[in-house]
Amino acid sequence: MILETALDNKPQDIHTRxxxxxLSPLLRAYAGRMPFRGDFHCHGATGGTSDGKTTLAxxxxxxxxxxxxxxxxxxxxxxxxxxxxxxxxxxFLCGTEPAITFCDMNIPGPSIHYLMFFRKPEDxxxxxxxxxxxxxxxxxxxxxxxxxxxxxxxxxxxxEIIRDIYDMGGFVAHPHPVDVMKSxxxxxxxxxxxxxLEVIYRxxxxxxxxxxxxxxxxxxxxxxxxxxxxxxxxxxxxGISINTVYLTExxxxxxxxxxxxxxxxxxxxxxxxxxGGTVQGGTCAPEDIGKPxxxxxxxxxxxxxxxxxxxxxxxxxxxxxxxxxxxxxxSGAILTRPGRLFYRVEIYDLTxxxxxxxxxxxxxx
Numbered sequence: 001m002i003l004e005t006a007l008d009n010k011p012q013d014i015h016t017r018x019x020x021x022x023l024s025p026l027l028r029a030y031a032g033r034m035p036f037r038g039d040f041h042c043h044g045a046t047g048g049t050s051d052g053k054t055t056l057a058x059x060x061x062x063x064x065x066x067x068x069x070x071x072x073x074x075x076x077x078x079x080x081x082x083x084x085x086x087x088x089x090x091x092f093l094c095g096t097e098p099a100i101t102f103c104d105m106n107i108p109g110p111s112i113h114y115l116m117f118f119r120k121p122e123d124x125x126x127x128x129x130x131x132x133x134x135x136x137x138x139x140x141x142x143x144x145x146x147x148x149x150x151x152x153x154x155x156x157x158x159x160e161i162i163r164d165i166y167d168m169g170g171f172v173a174h175p176h177p178v179d180v181m182k183s184x185x186x187x188x189x190x191x192x193x194x195x196x197l198e199v200i201y202r203x204x205x206x207x208x209x210x211x212x213x214x215x216x217x218x219x220x221x222x223x224x225x226x227x228x229x230x231x232x233x234x235x236x237x238x239g240i241s242i243n244t245v246y247l248t249e250x251x252x253x254x255x256x257x258x259x260x261x262x263x264x265x266x267x268x269x270x271x272x273x274x275x276g277g278t279v280q281g282g283t284c285a286p287e288d289i290g291k292p293x294x295x296x297x298x299x300x301x302x303x304x305x306x307x308x309x310x311x312x313x314x315x316x317x318x319x320x321x322x323x324x325x326x327x328x329x330x331s332g333a334i335l336t337r338p339g340r341l342f343y344r345v346e347i348y349d350l351t352x353x354x355x356x357x358x359x360x361x362x363x364x365x
Contacts, residue, residue, distance in 0.1 A: 011319030013340075018292050021333035026274050026294040033246035035270040035299040038070035040093065040243060040259070041115055041175055041198065041230040046073070046081035049147060053235045056086035063091065066239035067302050069250055074115050079128070079139055079146040082121040094118045094252055097175070098135070103152040109182030112189075115196070117171040117256050127168065131161060162191055171259045173228060176201050178210035186217040193224035196259060199358060200229035200241050200266045212355075219361065220317050222341055226259060226281065227360050229266030242301060244270045244357075267357025269328065270299035271345050275336055275362050280344070283363040293336050293343045293362065298329030308351035317341040325350070340364050 043052030044059055052075065054062070059071055072093035075081045079096060095117040102110040118124045125146060128137035134153050139146015162172050173196025177189045189197070199215045201208045218225055229241040245264045247254045258264050262281020265271040273280045273295050276288035297312060312330045314322040321343065322334045336343065342361035349356040 007313075007320065007323060013316050013318035013321045015314070015321040015334040015337065017322060018333040018335060021292055021294065023294055023296070023331065023333070025277065026272055026296060029274045029277060029279050030246050030272050032248050034248075036069040036245050036247055036250045036255075037242045037268075037301055038068050038072075038245070038255075039231055039233070039239070039241065040072040040117075040173065040196075040228050040255075041097070042071050042073055042233040042237070043075055043097075044073045044081060046075055046078075046084060048075075048080045048145070049077035050075045050081065051234060054233070054237060056081070056084060056088070056092065059237060060086065060088060060091060062237040062239075066237055068237070068239055068242070070255060071237075072115070072117070077147055077149070079121065079124055080144055082124070083142075083144040089252055090250070093255060094121055094124065096124060098148065099150040099180075100134070100158055101150070101152040102155045102158070104154045105188065107181075107183045107185075107188060109180065112177070112181050113175050115173040115175055116165060117173075117259065118165075119169050119253055119256065123168055123170065127161070127165060127170075130164070131157075134158075134161065159191065162195065166194070166260075169256070171256050172196065173198060173226070173259075175230065176211065176232060177214055186214055186221065189214055190218055190223055190225065194260065194262070195225055196228050197225040198230050199227045200355075202231050202241050219342060219344075222365070224262070224283075224361075224363060226262040226264070227266060227358055228259070228264065229358075239303065241266070242268050244268070244299070244301075246270060246272065262360040265345075265357060265359045267347065268301035268304050269297055269347065269357050271347070271357060271359040272296045273343070273345060273359055273362050275343070275364075278362055280360040280362050283365070289336055289338050289364055291336060292333035294333045295345060296329065296331040297345065297347060297357070298331075300328055308349055310356060311348045311350055313346045313348070315344055315346060336364070 129140035135148035278284035344361035
């Protein structure tokens with residue numbers, strides 16, 4: 001991910017570091033949890049309308065050497081991948097990737113792809129069958145087939161679908177946003193607080209810079225999209241852009257719960273944050289403002305090379321609140337201040353001159 005890593009010319013919002021902080025609230029918030037790594041957005045060779053090149057069996061076999069604990073195989077225009085013999089509900093997330101064109105938006109590129117995650121395959125079929133004008137779904141009998149179309153619809157009709165998915169306990173994300181939609185207004189890409197936004201889209205892809213810029217603009221506007229990372233793999237699995245999630249157990253439901261809460265981070269290390277009892281993705285209570293922001297970063301993915309130097313930055317909507325250079329693990333605390341929208345962490349690999357990991361924010365309002 002090629003982004004500016006120097007502190008020069010970045011706005012400063014200097015906070016006080018706490019000497020010898022009590023990190024027990026952070027440890028309690030994540031007690032019993034272990035780090036799990038994976039990618040929420042990939043594709044497989046599953047037949048039908050699939051455009052992936054790797055079978056589910058080969059995806060599963062690639063998991064161990066790549067250090068992947070879960071993968072979202074979200075194939076286009078179909079649900080059949082969820083009913084194949086090699087589908088493993090404890091490894092593959094349940095979902096699909098539709099696309100839509102907004103017939104009422106006057107912009108050059110009024111189309112998006114979007115990711116839908118569900119608790120179980122039947123929920124996905126129910127949702128698709130509920131909106132025949134949007135999907136034209138053919139597989140409501142919960143079988144091995146079932147295809148849908150990419151159609152045009154008003155934006156408000158799409159927002160109705162999003163609300164329905166969340167009411168069903170699911171999750172929605174806007175993948176590679178600037179690669180499909182073309183708009184100068186960040187709000188055109190925003191579909192509600194708690195809806196996902198892919199920010200790290202393969203470290204060597206040009207659109208990552210635009211996705212990151214979009215995310216930071218939305219955060220500065222007081223919006224709360226959930227940041228994720230992806231390879232969007234269609235060919236051989238590589239395990240480049242990984243998400244780290246702390247869970248007591250790795251299940252599809254637990255991963256969806258983490259996405260819905262925003263308690264995930266992008267990158268090959270684990271980042272844990274809290275203000276009071278509120279972890280990343282959450283909004284802390286007003287009475288907790290002024291308490292320390294507790295942070296830790298470690299649990300490196302095994303592919304991370306040794307000997308690199310890193311910088312951990314804590315940012316608010318006003319600028320860099322704290323910066324520390326060194327090696328993993330990082331931990332500590334800074335005192336929070338009134339009037340900030342959020343606190344979040346960025347970690348830079350100074351040896352390779354690139355961003356290494358991002359947290360979701362802890363929000364203050």
